[in-house]
Amino acid sequence: MASIQPATAGNPLALAALFAGATAIATSALFVKVSEAGPVATAFWRVFLALPFLWAWAMLDNRRMHFTAFTRNRSLLIAAGLFFAGDLAVWHWSIVLTSVANATLLSNLAPIFVTLAMWVLWRKRPGGMFLVGLAAALSGIVVLIGVDFGAPGHLLGNGLGVLTAVFYAGYQLTVTRLRTTASTASIMAWSGLIMSAALLPLALLSGEPFFPATGMGWLKLFGLALIAQVAGQSLIAYAMAHLPATFSSVGLLLQPVMAALFAWVLLSEIMGPMQIAGGMIVLAGIGIAHRAGRSHRE
Numbered sequence: 001m002a003s004i005q006p007a008t009a010g011n012p013l014a015l016a017a018l019f020a021g022a023t024a025i026a027t028s029a030l031f032v033k034v035s036e037a038g039p040v041a042t043a044f045w046r047v048f049l050a051l052p053f054l055w056a057w058a059m060l061d062n063r064r065m066h067f068t069a070f071t072r073n074r075s076l077l078i079a080a081g082l083f084f085a086g087d088l089a090v091w092h093w094s095i096v097l098t099s100v101a102n103a104t105l106l107s108n109l110a111p112i113f114v115t116l117a118m119w120v121l122w123r124k125r126p127g128g129m130f131l132v133g134l135a136a137a138l139s140g141i142v143v144l145i146g147v148d149f150g151a152p153g154h155l156l157g158n159g160l161g162v163l164t165a166v167f168y169a170g171y172q173l174t175v176t177r178l179r180t181t182a183s184t185a186s187i188m189a190w191s192g193l194i195m196s197a198a199l200l201p202l203a204l205l206s207g208e209p210f211f212p213a214t215g216m217g218w219l220k221l222f223g224l225a226l227i228a229q230v231a232g233q234s235l236i237a238y239a240m241a242h243l244p245a246t247f248s249s250v251g252l253l254l255q256p257v258m259a260a261l262f263a264w265v266l267l268s269e270i271m272g273p274m275q276i277a278g279g280m281i282v283l284a285g286i287g288i289a290h291r292a293g294r295s296h297r298e
Contacts, residue, residue, distance in 0.1 A: 038208025
């Protein structure tokens with residue numbers, strides 16, 4: 001049984017992209033929480049408004065290879081778009097039904113599903129120190145969730161948060177398989193187009209508000225599209241193309257820490273001592289996983 005070879009875990013540019021992308025995405029829950037459109041409609045606008053920027057990037061990057069990438073990777077690109085569409089639709093409802101911290105934290109349980117899939121499907125067993133880092137990061141999430149996990153009215157939202165993690169794990173693994181045959185720009189542009197096509201009928205059939213009611217509502221949607229989708233997801237797609245899938249998924253646990261901090265400052269969602277301690281444990285787990293990957297390479 002082969003072991004995961006995290007030889008690129010020390011790539012400084014990819015690491016910077018991973019953490020910057022996680023921070024940008026951490027703002028998305030705030031935009032969803034204050035959106036004037038419904039949860040699935042907000043997911044649609046998030047992707048649709050980002051498409052011109054993503055396609056401009058892809059065409060400037062390499063027009064010919066952009067279309068060739070879809071021809072060669074049609075199934076994987078469609079899968080990536082559908083996984084991410086499911087991720088956003090379910091996660092946005094989770095944000096509405098529970099706290100920003102809970103929805104974001106539970107959605108970042110993706111490392112469990114990533115590691116399980118790589119072990120079961122590809123027989124790639126992670127190393128011991130990496131598992132220590134993963135366990136520490138997940139323990140920090142448990143501390144952060146605390147007693148609020150089973151609060152009345154939050155059960156469905158928390159369950160949707162876990163389901164979000166399943167969808168996002170599928171997206172991460174798919175993007176990782178695309179890394180050798182498609183550029184980050186092409187992955188984002190094609191998967192975004194597929195996501196829009198999948199989310200539009202879901203939003204229209206849900207009966208929720210589809211358009212924002214005010215100009216400020218539109219500004220919030222544009223902010224969500226540019227910061228979370230264009231900047232955040234593109235940075236993460238680049239990072240996942242240059243880092244091992246299991247390490248990328250653990251590094252993204254910075255996202256719930258930053259989301260909890262933003263929610264505390266901007267939405268008055270209080271972070272007590274236990275939540276702060278949990279955030280520190282998560283960051284410690286990320287550091288252990290990083291060192292494990294780097295020492296394995298050396």
